[in-house]
Amino acid sequence: MYQYIIRRFLIFIPMLIALSIIVFGLAKAAPGDPFSxxxxxxxxxxxxxxxQRAELGLDKPVPVQYVRWASKIAQGSFGESITYKGRSVxxxxxxxxxxxxxxxxxxxxxxxxxxxxxxxYSARRPYSLIxxxxxTFGFFGLAVPNFFFGLVVIYLFxxxxxxxxxxxxxxxxxxxxxxxxxxxxxxLVLPGLxxxxxxxxxxxxxxxxxVMDVLGSDFIRTAKAKGMSANNVLYKHTLRNAMIPIxxxxxxxxxxxxGGAIITEQVFNFPGIGTLFIGSVINRxxxxxxxxxxxxxVAILVGNLLADIFYSVVDPRIRYD
Amino acid sequence: xxxxxxxxxxxxxxxxxxxxxxxxxxxxxVSFSVYPGETVAIVGESGSGKSITALSIMQLINxxxxxxxxxxxxxxxxxxxxxxxQMTTIRGNHIGMIFQEPMTALNPVFTxxxxxxxxIRKHKKVSKEIARNKATELLRVVGIPRPDxxxxxxxxxxxxxxxxxxxxxxxxxxEPELIIADEPTTALDVTIQAQIxxxxxxxxxxxxxxxxxxxxxxxxxxxYTDRVIVMYGGQIVEQAPTKKLLSLTKHPYTNGLLSxxxxxxxxxxxxxxxxxxxxxxxxxxxGCRFSTRCPAVMEKCRQINPPLLQLDADHFVxxxxxxxxxxx
Ligand SMILES: Nc1ncnc2c1ncn2[C@@H]1O[C@H](COP(=O)(O)OP(=O)(O)OP(=O)(O)O)[C@@H](O)[C@H]1O
Ligand code: SF4
Ligand SMILES: [Mg+2]
Numbered sequence: 305m306y307q308y309i310i311r312r313f314l315i316f317i318p319m320l321i322a323l324s325i326i327v328f329g330l331a332k333a334a335p336g337d338p339f340s341x342x343x344x345x346x347x348x349x350x351x352x353x354x355x356q357r358a359e360l361g362l363d364k365p366v367p368v369q370y371v372r373w374a375s376k377i378a379q380g381s382f383g384e385s386i387t388y389k390g391r392s393v394x395x396x397x398x399x400x401x402x403x404x405x406x407x408x409x410x411x412x413x414x415x416x417x418x419x420x421x422x423x424x425y426s427a428r429r430p431y432s433l434i435x436x437x438x439x440t441f442g443f444f445g446l447a448v449p450n451f452f453f454g455l456v457v458i459y460l461f462x463x464x465x466x467x468x469x470x471x472x473x474x475x476x477x478x479x480x481x482x483x484x485x486x487x488x489x490x491x492l493v494l495p496g497l498x499x500x501x502x503x504x505x506x507x508x509x510x511x512x513x514x515v516m517d518v519l520g521s522d523f524i525r526t527a528k529a530k531g532m533s534a535n536n537v538l539y540k541h542t543l544r545n546a547m548i549p550i551x552x553x554x555x556x557x558x559x560x561x562x563g564g565a566i567i568t569e570q571v572f573n574f575p576g577i578g579t580l581f582i583g584s585v586i587n588r589x590x591x592x593x594x595x596x597x598x599x600x601x602v603a604i605l606v607g608n609l610l611a612d613i614f615y616s617v618v619d620p621r622i623r624y625d
Numbered sequence: 626x627x628x629x630x631x632x633x634x635x636x637x638x639x640x641x642x643x644x645x646x647x648x649x650x651x652x653x654x655v656s657f658s659v660y661p662g663e664t665v666a667i668v669g670e671s672g673s674g675k676s677i678t679a680l681s682i683m684q685l686i687n688x689x690x691x692x693x694x695x696x697x698x699x700x701x702x703x704x705x706x707x708x709x710x711q712m713t714t715i716r717g718n719h720i721g722m723i724f725q726e727p728m729t730a731l732n733p734v735f736t737x738x739x740x741x742x743x744x745i746r747k748h749k750k751v752s753k754e755i756a757r758n759k760a761t762e763l764l765r766v767v768g769i770p771r772p773d774x775x776x777x778x779x780x781x782x783x784x785x786x787x788x789x790x791x792x793x794x795x796x797x798x799x800e801p802e803l804i805i806a807d808e809p810t811t812a813l814d815v816t817i818q819a820q821i822x823x824x825x826x827x828x829x830x831x832x833x834x835x836x837x838x839x840x841x842x843x844x845x846x847x848x849y850t851d852r853v854i855v856m857y858g859g860q861i862v863e864q865a866p867t868k869k870l871l872s873l874t875k876h877p878y879t880n881g882l883l884s885x886x887x888x889x890x891x892x893x894x895x896x897x898x899x900x901x902x903x904x905x906x907x908x909x910x911x912g913c914r915f916s917t918r919c920p921a922v923m924e925k926c927r928q929i930n931p932p933l934l935q936l937d938a939d940h941f942v943x944x945x946x947x948x949x950x951x952x953x
Contacts, residue, residue, distance in 0.1 A: 522729035530744040531717030544734050620779045
């Protein structure tokens, strides 16, 4: 098992190199650089901009620029942000990373506590009114875009009802302990719901079909024939099997969750990786854009590895060696 | 056979409501009894209603199926009157069941020990420790080597034959009076089949069990059973003690089953070399259900489904040929 994990990590290296080449290539292929978007001050001569370009190494051939960039990353530095003069990319990301992690975890939490019970219920009473109702909600959840749903909940629960704040992560930096925790959760509710909507809808459907599948299997009939109670059959024999693919999917959720956060954070003006990413794209702050894209790639790779590890933990038939 | 039956099924009807006006009469007016210590075979081609009969007894019929009528008596109680919760004290406890597919019949994510002990604890209300000891002992009894180690193993680590032994251990674990075995060897290698059936026979003697053995294999019927019930189209068409049924066969269908056996020695797993196919359970012919394939079919057969006639003390047949009390 440990050998397997180590081997998987080793495979990450060439994948990350490939990913970094693509990211860098795309960034270079995009027209313009940090200067071309700005209205240039006519008082400043062109040669000044040329000098600044040279300072950033933008006049060198692309492969040379890539090697410089990549070797710095290997030493743990993503360079300096162009928009935020003097700030390293790492410090910018670090500052916002935890916020996004909290948002993602909260969304996942909502997804699980809503989707799993509903999925189980629908599976036990397929084609009932509640099953049809949740199926409809499921399609709605998958069809409605994040940003639109976000605007609707802001309008309803923040502007009209005033129940939850529409932006930020905390009302006052003076809060501590339980009060701080409560306040943070309060701020997370609307963006969390928005970010979790699509996955709630799809997990509901997954859970429903998994539980229905398992309920129809031979070993469930055996458990019933043994005289096990209905609760034992459902909560022990059925759920343990139905959760296997769900837990695997959870690992894979890491990438999409970060990706979804980009839009959601924008709607809620939430100070996370997502808003940083959009802002950097608009300002052509390539060092930041490239770093975040790489981070997303790493998240997806790690997520897939986690999924495989979870899989072998919950399913005794799976052994890696 | 003077004692009370361990199982008494009367006029059992189990239908599947496929849609508004499509009803599959999978089991249609089936009555029979099983007495302590005897082995009764149910034979018949695929789709004749054998498994549904067995599952009806256990009340494990899933939608769109439903037991429509009848009574199933075990220990003076009509199981059909019991609530689901009371039924869980019958299943596994008074009636053990063994299924056809040992590969899928055990839960893949729990150990053998876990699956055995949970059942013993449910019915016997004993401590974990006692249940584990009993489970290990049972594995030894059904001939599993290294029972202590197997307790900690998962189903996928065992062969099909071993898994079927585990299923037998489960079925006998709470000392039931009756075991229903639905084609317990069909999915196994020929060499293993006899071992499993011999084990079943041993267990039957050891615990004085009654066994209801569903099978396709007339060789198995001949060797292991005391009495035979032949099913066709959801109904019993002939019933008699095994020797009698095989030598004094009455029903044209039973005859067809027997003559489709070239000889007893050969590997006969599936019956069904009678011309034509079993009519679908939602589309039986009017009159005798075998009339579409019967070589002795008469005009009357196409109109009236014959009742199950009693020829003598223990021989029953459903066929117009034997009406009016004798063979004409
Ligand atoms: N879930 C179901 N839905 C609809 N009809 C069913 C269902 N299960 C069984 N039936 C009907 O009941 C009939 C009898 O099925 P059963 O499983 O008892 O046959 P069997 O005698 O056990 O056959 P086999 O030898 O193949 O196991 C089938 O022909 C089918 O028409
Ligand atoms: S009743 Fe008629 S069709 Fe049916 S088995 Fe007897 S002879 Fe054949
Ligand atoms: Mg069957």
